[in-house]
Amino acid sequence: MEPSSTKHWKNTCQIVLFRVNLRNQEGEGLVYVLIEHKSYPDRMTARQLLRYVERVWTQEERNNPRSRGLIPILPVVFYHGTSEWNVALDLVELIDAPAALLPYMPRMRYLFWDLNNVDTAQLVGSVQIRLFIRLLALFQADNPVERISEIGDLLKELTEPKTVLDWVRVGLTYLSANPRIGKDEVVEMVRRLLPEAEEGEEFMSAIAEVWYRDGLEQGREQGREEGREEGREEGVRRTIGEVIQIRFGVLPEALRAQLAAYDLARLDGVLAIALSADDLDDFLSQLPRLQP
Structure with a gap:
């Protein structure tokens, strides 16, 4: 399973598209993963996923106009917020329709995985997926710097140096979105992940540049409303x-x-x-x- 380039980042979630080979069947499948890190569950998650699924189908139709069917997409939600996830798991549950009409309403159920109830250290499977899920767990951890070695251990299973650096860049960019993780913490995590790599200094410079360019560090330190507004812009x-x-x-x-x-x-x-x-x-x- 390899992540594709179809990915976009939003303020409250990330969408990652994986292409997978289906067992006992020819062809590929797509898995959309909605990474939820809001402070509360979003009751419209099913509808949000439906829009993403339809967008992928539209793009696939453009790329393969002679295809006679839709490529399978499995919606999966990994949740690692602090509130209980108590929203609809199926699109049809959002539709306010009488019972007689429900059989004709659109359905789309997504798989739900609450990482608060999962021991990520016991996960098995491809190293890419284990890295992905471990990053989600670290985002909510009280001591992400001390636990960054968990990512380092998994990086050792990757054989291509460029792949390692790509994962470090993506992982630290994701973790840095946590308001509890400051620039100094990110720099320290780079040092621990790449203790002997020349690229470590380049990453630290790049991360610092992004931090100041966005105005986030200034907003965090001064706590001024205008700083936060400019940073968000x-x-x-x-x-x-x-x-x-x-x-x-x-x-x-x-x-x-x-x-x-x-x-x-x-x-x-x-x-x-x-x-x-x-x-x-x-x-x-x-x-x-x-x-x-």
């Missing part, structure tokens, strides 16, 4: 850029300059368009409606 701009590059393959310089002039309200609108547009032309055609 920059964070949304960066997320929009990543989504556009992943979905459409290019981020035009003119668009980058345009985003720099947008306030938070319009940036949120741009992000919504970037996530739903069919292609870059469709995205650009919808931007004028956000003008004041």
Whole structure:
């Protein structure tokens, strides 16, 4: 099982797409993993997953127009928040319809895994999946720096140096989204993961640059509302850029300059368009409606 490049990052969740070979059957399957790290369960998770599934099917249809069926997608939610997950596990549970109509309503049930009740040290399977799940557990850990060696032990199972560095970069970027993990903690984790690698210094510099560029460190240290607002604006701009590059393959310089002039309200609108547009032309055609 290998993660594909179809991935986008949001403020409250990450979506990762895996391609897998199906046992006893020819062809591939896709597994969408919604990584939930909100402070409370989202009751619309099933509907959110449905949108992602439909988006993948639409893209697959464009890529393989002669395909006679839909590729299978298994929705899986890994949850590691602190509140009890008490929301619908099936899309049909969200639909307020009389019993006579329920058999005709759309259904989509997702697999749910509460990592608070799982001993991640006992997990088996591919090293990529174990790394992925261990990162989720570390995000909520009280002592992520002390436990970063758990990631280091798994990295030793990877054979390609570039793969190791990619996992370190992605893993630390994910962990750094935790407001309880500061820049100093991230730098220390890099040192522990890459004690002898020259790339360690490069990673530390890159992470520090991202931290200051987003204004998050300033907002955390000073606790000023304007600092947090500016930090969120920059964070949304960066997320929009990543989504556009992943979905459409290019981020035009003119668009980058345009985003720099947008306030938070319009940036949120741009992000919504970037996530739903069919292609870059469709995205650009919808931007004028956000003008004041």
